[in-house]
Amino acid sequence: MVSVLMEPDGTGVWRDLVASFERRHPTLRVEFVEGPPATNTREDMYSTAFLAGRGGFDVVYSDVVWVPKFAAAGWLMDLTDRISADDREDFLPADVRGGTYQGRLYRIPALTDAGLLYYRKDLISQPPTTFAELIRLARQHRDPRGWGFVWQGKQYEGLVTSFLEVLWGHGGEWINAETRSVHLDEPPAAAALRFMVDLIGDISPPGVTTYTEEEGRAIFQNGRSVFLRNWLYVWGLLDQDGAIGRHQVGFVPMVHLPGNAGATTLGGWGFAISRFSDDPATAWQLVEFLTRPESLARVRDRMGRTSARRSQVPAELLPVLENARPRPPIPEYAQASDILQRALSAALTKRISVEDALRDAAVDTRLLLRRGSRRSHMSGGSSAQP
């Protein structure tokens, strides 16, 4: 028997897929555990299970940002030689990279995701490409009772992704994973954060500093905002609820400074296998089954999510998805993200200045990464338990 901890299965599609798997293999049983909606909490649940060693979950339904940490801890099986050449070709390159740590593949992609700039096609004929155009169009077309641009401003992971897209558009960088250098106290980062601070109260509502994905989506879908920064899932929900339909909406990658390119943050989920699994063969059979095109098509149809297989991605999404950029694949990601979240949140709520926030965050992040590399005898995880 193998077990897997999944996201809440509102549509029941994951349970159905597991049932199909069991029908195909009458001797195999899968224990399906439905986890809480907060991904942080599921990450902690996996960590706790891994720390206890055997008896935890066999199959890991993994966010793209967990891979470096879990792989560096030696908790995941190396799947590099398991995946077929055809599958490796079919999965989107960014998603394969997102499942790779130090050259080895630990996670098979399943669903992809990317941050997009949604805009009201019925109000704007030509979508913006630069920050200045975004502000101009937002001011020009906003409803007197509404706003121009809503995004994720609460202190949590979503704020980091919102910021990264603006940062990349300014030609900046957060952490270079190769050299482990930190670039938060450089001019592009200050310009990016200043841009976000200045949005608040102008084209973005003051409450944006408490918004996660759903608050912004509600405002946009009720026709109260011209622009929305959000993930792909909104596209799937546009005709299901809210006053604004899909025919009124378009999307582009986040805007940029003239001369730079816009970039979107890679998100997405896939399957890994625990190194402590008693039955890795069955675990692999399940992972292989769940990531087949037929299985992912069922998830797409029932949940409106986007398959990470190029052959299944709608043509209009392909250009955006092929340019998706991952967040820095470092084992210390969770901590680096926390440092950045706190600094961004403090600057956005005007408790400290943009320069101070970024300088403090840069100092703390450098300290963190130096601590990591000074004692780095990471071997890809031979000693897996404390």
Place this chain on the structure above:
Amino acid sequence: MTRLQAGRASGWLWGLPAALLIGIVLLYPAMRSVVLSLTHQNLGTGFAMAFAGTDNFVRLAADSRFHASVAVTTLFVAASVALEFLLGLVLALATSQMLGAQSVVRTLLLIPWTLPTAIVGVLWTWILNDQFGIVNHVLIQTGLLAAPVAWLAHPSTALASMIAADVWKTVPFVFLILLAGLQSVPADLYEALAMDGAGPVAAFRYVTWPHLVPFAFIALIFRIVQAFAVFDLVYVLTGGGPGGTTETVSLYAYQTTMRYLDFSYGSTIAVALVFMLAVAAFVLKRVLREPA
């Protein structure tokens, strides 16, 4: 062997199971935390243990996030325990004279205390919600507020909300202990005072309070220890936000250990927390001059 010696020997033997239990569930983890705090053992070392000397404590001394969490925790403990003690005392004094109704009142007052803290946290996120919460509803209906406030979105109101939720939950605990103390005061002392013509203030000062001190000590020490280690309420109510302004020491220790997988630094934070608790208990003992 005399009978006394035999009795002593078997006494040790009888104590052994309890000693073992305490050793395994209390002493061993505590000692292990202290040992861990003197090592490097984390994701960066591949979970191998390396001696660190005082590295972790040097880092702790310069860690602004730790300093902030100590300030938040101290403020939380001071405000919530003070409010809980005052309210608990007032309630105990008010109900100690009730006769028939006391058991009913006592039972009603105990309800918040019986709820698990995580549930109290969820309950209060809804009580304080800006769109649907009862707090905003009442304040707007009574004209005290013009527009709803997102209480958990601002550092000061978020901390105040945490304190309010904690007070709501644990006043009954203080109340119950102080009520027991009040009921232990011999009634003839009050009669004697009344005969001497003393008023209620003098009665409280010379009879009630001296009898209450040991009970107050117990109530305060329990509350201070629990409040210092507050975790579940913060985790559910604010998650340490906004901007990390309500992060308590135990939440920081948890994040460090479970999310950053830095076991040695997490233990260092925990050891520092225990040290602060010991100091608090010592000070309290001095202030209340508890004899034992």
